[in-house]
Structures are given as C-alpha cells and as structure tokens.
Amino acid sequence: MSRQFSIATMLRMVPNELLQEFFSVLGHADFDPDWEHLGQREFDPLLDYITDLPTSQAGEFDQELQAVYELSCQSGMTAIAEAAKLLDMAELPLQMPQEMSVHGRAMWTRLRHPKVFETAQLLHEIDHLSWWRKRNDLPSTTPNTSPEAIEALERAISSLLKDQGRGRLCTVETYTRDNVHYFFAYPDDYSETANQHDDNGNLVPIVINKTMQVVFAYHSKEGSMETYAKLPKRMKEGLEGCFSECILNWKLGEHVPGKTFEMNQLKDPHFHLVTDPQDRVTAELVKMRLAHKTNGRKVDLAVDRTIDGESIHKAIEQTIRTEASPLSQWNVIAVAIHFEFLPKAGRKPGRQTITVSFPNTCNVRSERSERVEIIQKYLKRWKIDCGRPTPAGSMAVGA
Structure with missing residues (x-):
C-alpha cells in the first residue's frame, strides 16, 4: 500500500511537545491551544489553526510537514542514521527518544539536528531515484x-x-x-x-x-x-x-552503449549466480526478456518462486523451441535478479530485486545504500556490468 501524506496524520502521529516546538520554530509561538492539557491525539485545534492561516503561511506548514513525512519510514530512519554518521554524529540514533514512532523521530531530528535532517533528505532522495x-x-x-x-x-x-x-x-x-x-x-x-x-x-x-x-x-x-x-x-x-x-x-x-551491460551469458543453463559465503547473500534470476536477432520477436519469462525447482533456464527450455530457433539466435535484453541478504553484522537482512536492461539502464543506484556496493560487485563478477571500455574518440578538452 502506498503512503499518503496528510497534515492531519502528521499532527496525530507527532508528540505534542514536539509539535509545540515545531509551531514555535515556524514563528507561531503565540499560538496556545492549552498545550499542557491537550490530548495526545487531540489535533483538531492545531488543524483548524493551520487551515485558518493565510495561504502563504499554511503552505509553509504543509511543505515542512511533508518533508518530515518523507523521512517517517524505515528507509527514512536509515537515511538519518547514515547522515548522522557522515556528520560525525554516529550515536545520534541512540539519542532519539526510543518510545517515539518514526514520525516523532523524524520531527525530533528536524528540530534538534537540522543539518542531519537536510543531509538525510538528500540521501533519501538519491535512494529513491530510479532508472x-x-x-x-x-x-x-x-x-x-x-x-x-x-x-x-x-x-x-x-x-x-x-x-x-x-x-x-x-x-x-x-x-x-x-x-x-x-x-x-x-x-x-x-x-x-x-x-x-x-x-x-x-x-x-x-x-x-x-x-x-x-x-x-x-x-x-x-x-x-x-x-x-x-x-x-x-x-x-x-x-x-x-x-x-x-x-x-x-x-x-x-x-x-552496448558495452555497458551485457546479459547474453545469463541464458546459458550452466551459468550460475555464484556469491561469496562471507557476503551472506544469495541471488536468483526471476525474470528475463529475450529478443530474436532476426525478426525482433520478444519473449518475456518469469519464475514462480513458490514452486520448488523452478528456474529461468527451465522456463527458457519450456518456452523456446531451441531445435527450430537456437538460443544463439536470441539476445537477452532485460533481466530481474532477486537478492536475499542474510543476517550479517552491520547490515539488516532483507530482499531486493533489481532490474537491468540493455544497453545501459539499471535501477541499482536507487536501492538501499548498504546493498548497492554488494550488488554492483556481483554485476561485475557475473560480467553483466562490462566495466570500463577504452574511451575511443574521447580526449581532454584543449588537448
């Protein structure tokens, strides 16, 4: 389910003591809905106040609360932790009030450590750009x-x-x-x-x-x-x-561009996505798109991971009549690879599926930062990422 922003949700989820500080930071310290006796979920007076503000001031509340909302999730917390580490404040996540939800923690960071918050916004944005x-x-x-x-x-x-x-x-x-x-x-x-x-x-x-x-x-x-x-x-x-x-x-x-990503080796039934035991990660081809070299016909294949013994190579065997159209006549133009990250010190377990398309499109850069390096390692290991070619025709400016 996609997350939907609303001012009411933020006013409901952020603790009142932080909301009072937030109103003050935005220049509305005089507003007092009886903060001391205001119920934790009693946000109607706050919402009414924002709604009745001039358009420009109400818009400022909207923008600020949206920024906090964007980091009010697990990936946002990861971005805050990484930003804190980059700014030599690695202990900051431990200093957050542990009883608060992610909404409260994001607001706490916005108020107490604005530089960390701004850096986290940038990191979070990088991780969510795709293709x-x-x-x-x-x-x-x-x-x-x-x-x-x-x-x-x-x-x-x-x-x-x-x-x-x-x-x-x-x-x-x-x-x-x-x-x-x-x-x-x-x-x-x-x-x-x-x-x-x-x-x-x-x-x-x-x-x-x-x-x-x-x-x-x-x-x-x-x-x-x-x-x-x-x-x-x-x-x-x-x-x-x-x-x-x-x-x-x-x-x-x-x-x-053809030298950026190459995937034809993946159609070979003897090719395996081998990983190093110390990396605590497994990988599996779950989707593949093939294009015929002569007629341009495209075939999409997918693996049902709930069925034991299923593989992309079995799907190829069952779908393409290789006696009439050998695999050598087909190019792999896109794949999806499912990575499973097992528990390891300094890295949370989880699953990630990345997509690569010929000649030069990939969504690896948009994955979680702690996983990007390991994924890129294996894209090079498996010769999917072809590495740096000789830059024919390139030259230093002014040379």
Whole structure:
C-alpha cells in the first residue's frame, strides 16, 4: 500500500511537545491551544489553526510537514542514521527518544539536528531515484568542484535546454557519498499557470516557475557515471557532455552503449549466480526478456518462486523451441535478479530485486545504500556490468 501524506496524520502521529516546538520554530509561538492539557491525539485545534492561516503561511506548514513525512519510514530512519554518521554524529540514533514512532523521530531530528535532517533528505532522495543511465567511458580523475567549474556546468545546462524554452536559470549542488560524487542540477522547467486563493481569499491565477531535476553520479575510481533525468536520450547525451567538459575537462566521444551491460551469458543453463559465503547473500534470476536477432520477436519469462525447482533456464527450455530457433539466435535484453541478504553484522537482512536492461539502464543506484556496493560487485563478477571500455574518440578538452 502506498503512503499518503496528510497534515492531519502528521499532527496525530507527532508528540505534542514536539509539535509545540515545531509551531514555535515556524514563528507561531503565540499560538496556545492549552498545550499542557491537550490530548495526545487531540489535533483538531492545531488543524483548524493551520487551515485558518493565510495561504502563504499554511503552505509553509504543509511543505515542512511533508518533508518530515518523507523521512517517517524505515528507509527514512536509515537515511538519518547514515547522515548522522557522515556528520560525525554516529550515536545520534541512540539519542532519539526510543518510545517515539518514526514520525516523532523524524520531527525530533528536524528540530534538534537540522543539518542531519537536510543531509538525510538528500540521501533519501538519491535512494529513491530510479532508472539511471550509465556509461563507463569517462576518465578516472578527481572532479573539479570549484565555484568556477560549477558555474560553467550551470551555464552549459542552461544553454542546452534554452532551445526548448527552459533552463533560463540553473543551480548545481554537490555531494559526495561512498566515493561517488553527486551533482544535483536544478534548471528551470516550463512555467505553469494555476489558480490559487491569495491571503484575502480571492481566487487568482499564479505562474509557477518549476525546476526539473538532473543528477550526475560520478565514480572517479571507475571512470563511470550514472545520469538521472526525465529527458529524451539525445538530451541525456548532451547533459553528459556538459558534465564531462565542465567538471572533468574531458570531451566525450561517440558513446557505445552496448558495452555497458551485457546479459547474453545469463541464458546459458550452466551459468550460475555464484556469491561469496562471507557476503551472506544469495541471488536468483526471476525474470528475463529475450529478443530474436532476426525478426525482433520478444519473449518475456518469469519464475514462480513458490514452486520448488523452478528456474529461468527451465522456463527458457519450456518456452523456446531451441531445435527450430537456437538460443544463439536470441539476445537477452532485460533481466530481474532477486537478492536475499542474510543476517550479517552491520547490515539488516532483507530482499531486493533489481532490474537491468540493455544497453545501459539499471535501477541499482536507487536501492538501499548498504546493498548497492554488494550488488554492483556481483554485476561485475557475473560480467553483466562490462566495466570500463577504452574511451575511443574521447580526449581532454584543449588537448
């Protein structure tokens, strides 16, 4: 079931002592619904107060409570713990009031440790972006994060989007996590018009100048980069060129996407997803999409994990008549791999299913941070992630 935000839910779930502090932080310290005698679930006076505020002030409550709500879950708690560790406050999770729900703990962090809260928001956002486009043909170097380089990237992204009537302004923020350098770009998107009640209760049209989101995740040791952007392939390639030239001082050549992910070896019935015992993880192919090399016909296969002895290779055998159409005539263009993480010190047990599609799309970057490294290890071990190719045609800018 998907989680649905509502102000009433947050007012109901967050302890009153934290709500009183929250109202004060937002500049409403004079509001007193008799906090001392207010019942823990008696939120109607608070909701009525917010509802009766001028639109701009009510909107501030809405935005702040939504931010707390986003971290009021297990993955949010994980993001807070990781943010605290990054800021040399590893003991912070133990300092949280243990009797509080995740809603109370998220609000407690927002009020007492705003920097941890802001960092956790960023980490949580990274972990929930999906379908990153990956390429491995970048140089292995230290990215330039100087103000001049960041400004150059902002200008380059704005220029790229200018012909589409967006990107007038662009802001880029940076962050480093687990040896991966993240660059968050927020160029202006298309403006939208909406109706809104002003502070006097009049319905008026307003212009909303939204930004779109672009994220570059550059791994300097591997010379690889993953890009997130809801844009066509041509525009993503343009963004990658902007990043490479402005941040890496490197002009990208023609990209050969087929070398990023390769999955044909997985159709071999003798191929097994072998893992190291010390990693305490198992893996199983649960879905596969095949495409015929000649006629382009596609076949989707899936495994019913509730049936003993089922496997993707048995599904291939039962579905494709190999005597008429040998497996050599089929390409694997997408797979889903189910990982099971067994109990291990420093890592919670759990299950994760990741998807990989030819030529360069994967959702690994959006999985929980403590699992990403181990998943990526095996994608390389099994030759799914092909590693870094020779960057033909690429060259240092100015060379």
